[in-house]
Amino acid sequence: MPAFAEAVLSLIRLLPPETAHRFTIRLLKGLPRPGAAPADDSILGVRVFGLDFPNPIGLAAGFDKNAEVFTRMGRFGFGFVEVGSVTPRPQAGNPRPRLFRLSADQAVINRMGFNSDGQAAVAARLARAGRARRPILGINLGKNKESLDAAADYAAGVAALAPHADYLVVNVSSPNTPGLRELQDRGALEKLLAAVVAARGGDRPPLLLKIAPDLALADRKDIAEVALASRIDGLIVSNTTLDRPRSLKSRAASEAGGLSGRPLFAPSTALLADMYRLTEGKLPLIGVGGIASGADAYAKIRAGASLVQLYTALVYRGPGLVARIKADLALRLKADGLARLAYAVGADHREPRKGNA
Numbered sequence: 265m266p267a268f269a270e271a272v273l274s275l276i277r278l279l280p281p282e283t284a285h286r287f288t289i290r291l292l293k294g295l296p297r298p299g300a301a302p303a304d305d306s307i308l309g310v311r312v313f314g315l316d317f318p319n320p321i322g323l324a325a326g327f328d329k330n331a332e333v334f335t336r337m338g339r340f341g342f343g344f345v346e347v348g349s350v351t352p353r354p355q356a357g358n359p360r361p362r363l364f365r366l367s368a369d370q371a372v373i374n375r376m377g378f379n380s381d382g383q384a385a386v387a388a389r390l391a392r393a394g395r396a397r398r399p400i401l402g403i404n405l406g407k408n409k410e411s412l413d414a415a416a417d418y419a420a421g422v423a424a425l426a427p428h429a430d431y432l433v434v435n436v437s438s439p440n441t442p443g444l445r446e447l448q449d450r451g452a453l454e455k456l457l458a459a460v461v462a463a464r465g466g467d468r469p470p471l472l473l474k475i476a477p478d479l480a481l482a483d484r485k486d487i488a489e490v491a492l493a494s495r496i497d498g499l500i501v502s503n504t505t506l507d508r509p510r511s512l513k514s515r516a517a518s519e520a521g522g523l524s525g526r527p528l529f530a531p532s533t534a535l536l537a538d539m540y541r542l543t544e545g546k547l548p549l550i551g552v553g554g555i556a557s558g559a560d561a562y563a564k565i566r567a568g569a570s571l572v573q574l575y576t577a578l579v580y581r582g583p584g585l586v587a588r589i590k591a592d593l594a595l596r597l598k599a600d601g602l603a604r605l606a607y608a609v610g611a612d613h614r615e616p617r618k619g620n621a
């Protein structure tokens with residue numbers, strides 16, 4: 265990254281976290297419309313859900329909740345960008361402060377609570393932006409806090425935003441909306457997925473379910489079975505955790521909310537491996553949680569991810585990280601003698617890990 269951009273980033277990090285985030289979005293919006301991103305090494309290309317991704321590194325939901333800067337984020341080299349979560353009606357989210365840096369842990373805790381401009385505003389913004397030079401775009405759907413009918417909220421999201429999406433995400437795993445994670449229970453999930461699949465009508469755009477890392481084995485089995493039986497196209501593994509590992513050093517560790525970043529890497533990767541095994545590799549998985557290097561991305565892919573996403577590491581390492589991860593990932597694939605990224609997906613389940621007997 266140029267020295268000037270590094271200097272701007274260090275200054276932004278001196279601001280309180282949510283002010284820094286708002287400032288970054290404003291800064292990105294003010295930049296001139298970006299040209300095409302540089303072409304990726306073809307070894308990184310991967311076809312998933314009928315879409316050709318130039319590389320498997322995506323921006324996770326929550327950074328561009330209202331679809332304001334997705335084209336510019338694509339220019340940093342992401343193979344795809346996910347916007348949202350978007351709620352049906354606009355809502356303010358939880359009172360501030362609601363976003364905390366845990367610098368010593370390379371982590372973040374957030375309890376944003378789905379602050380959203382709402383579906384109509386986001387749909388209008390996406391219509392104005394058009395599809396030219398747009399990265400592959402996922403739209404992540406949430407529900408309003410006060411809503412009593414979750415299925416209706418998600419179905420409304422499908423109706424309003426499917427025309428603009430390359431894929432859609434049903435997010436039932438944010439920890440900051442009361443009752444949301446209970447939609448992952450077997451009966452509730454069956455009903456919810458039936459409603460969103462019906463709202464979609466045909467088989468486009470692809471429909472993904474984003475799950476929480478804090479699931480017991482029985483819940484994991486239920487979700488795998490329901491996901492395979494419904495006509496959804498994939499899973500995103502995972503959202504933030506309510507767990508607070510004892511290793512956390514930062515004072516903000518006791519804040520309520522979802523923990524992301526480095527401490528989430530191991531549990532979210534273990535869940536990813538479980539979901540790959542439980543779905544027998546039949547359902548494409550997006551691996552997210554704590555990725556900060558090419559080695560981390562490669563570990564997720566070998567555990568079963570066809571694509572990966574990140575957010576928190578950007579806060580600490582800046583957008584230059586994306587290019588570094590891609591270069592390192594390409595080297596790792598070549599060093600392992602793999603001609604295509606697809607050959608590495610789920611590799612850990614097929615062969616003993618290197619170094620193991």
Ligand SMILES: Cc1cc2nc3c(=O)[nH]c(=O)nc-3n(C[C@H](O)[C@H](O)[C@H](O)COP(=O)(O)O)c2cc1C
Nearest residue numbers: 324325326348349374503524525553554574575576
């Ligand atoms: C500030 C913040 C806001 C987030 N908002 C959302 C959201 O609206 N919807 C969602 O599905 N995930 C949201 N996430 C979760 C991320 O998409 C991702 O699953 C999680 O942070 C783990 O990835 P990471 O460790 O690379 O950050 C948010 C994360 C953060 C840090």
